[in-house]
Amino acid sequence: VTLKRERPLSxxxxxxxxxxxxxxxxxxxxxxxxxxxxxxxxxxxLVAMAFVGxxxxxxxxxxxxxxxxxxxxxxxxxxxYHLCNGIRHLLWDIGWGFEIPQLYAxxxxxxxxxxxxxxxxxxxALGGVA
Amino acid sequence: MSTNLKLxxxxxxxxxxxxxxxxxxxxxxxxxxSVALALLVPWFVWTAVSLVGxxxxxxxxxxxxxxxxTLMLAFVIALFWHAKLGxxxxxxxxxxxxxxxxxxxxxxTFACLLAALASVLAIGRIVFTA
Numbered sequence: 424v425t426l427k428r429e430r431p432l433s434x435x436x437x438x439x440x441x442x443x444x445x446x447x448x449x450x451x452x453x454x455x456x457x458x459x460x461x462x463x464x465x466x467x468x469l470v471a472m473a474f475v476g477x478x479x480x481x482x483x484x485x486x487x488x489x490x491x492x493x494x495x496x497x498x499x500x501x502x503x504y505h506l507c508n509g510i511r512h513l514l515w516d517i518g519w520g521f522e523i524p525q526l527y528a529x530x531x532x533x534x535x536x537x538x539x540x541x542x543x544x545x546x547x548a549l550g551g552v553a
Numbered sequence: 554m555s556t557n558l559k560l561x562x563x564x565x566x567x568x569x570x571x572x573x574x575x576x577x578x579x580x581x582x583x584x585x586x587s588v589a590l591a592l593l594v595p596w597f598v599w600t601a602v603s604l605v606g607x608x609x610x611x612x613x614x615x616x617x618x619x620x621x622x623t624l625m626l627a628f629v630i631a632l633f634w635h636a637k638l639g640x641x642x643x644x645x646x647x648x649x650x651x652x653x654x655x656x657x658x659x660x661x662t663f664a665c666l667l668a669a670l671a672s673v674l675a676i677g678r679i680v681f682t683a
């Protein structure tokens with residue numbers, strides 16, 4: 424007897440109205456994965472610096488190229504967002520901020536902080552505070 | 554379960570495949586490394602921005618200072634530990650073919666460990682050949 428009947432699935436992502444909480448949750452994971460690549464970039468930077476030779480020049484040439492700058496900007500934005508939202512996660516871990524209004528407020532605060540801090544970093548990096 | 558013609562109870566198939574009793578430790582280490590990174594990332598960003606445009610010797614001498622080198626060591630260790638734990642969960646969540654999952658978990662562990670070791674070695678060389 425082979426009973427092959429399509430069993431009902433529980434409601435999934437598509438039935439939910441958009442909320443900031445879901446977007447920030449997904450972003451936290453996406454930026455985390457992106458930052459793993461950034462971490463390997465950091466390891467490359469350190470190795471290039473330690474073992475003198477063409478490696479340093481190669482790294483610098485890539486990092487200061489338009490493509491490299493876009494990558495660095497992406498990593499910095501991911502880092503700042505992941506840090507801010509990570510602190511939000513740590514606050515949840517100690518039991519703070521589970522009420523819906525608090526969730527939304529902390530979420531928008533994270534977005535605002537991420538934008539402002541990333542902008543400040545690049546303002547400083549591009550000679551704003553020489 | 555509709556075609557369960559075996560006399561074994563389905564739970565027998567599940568036993569031994571469940572919790573490895575390692576989840577709490579994973580959770581706690583992820584939090585410890587996240588607190589460390591929350592403290593170290595602002596320092597790292599500050600250091601990185603201050604090195605924008607610096608020539609090779611300036612950058613290398615900055616990293617060779619004991620304070621900078623110590624924090625950079627702490628940073629790369631916490632970073633790759635945190636990265637390994639985070640990527641592990643992502644793989645657990647999305648990869649369900651056993652051989653592929655085990656392969657990716659091994660690649661994740663080895664790659665993060667090797668990158669951490671290479672970074673530590675590089676920082677050591679920068680310090681001891683300053």
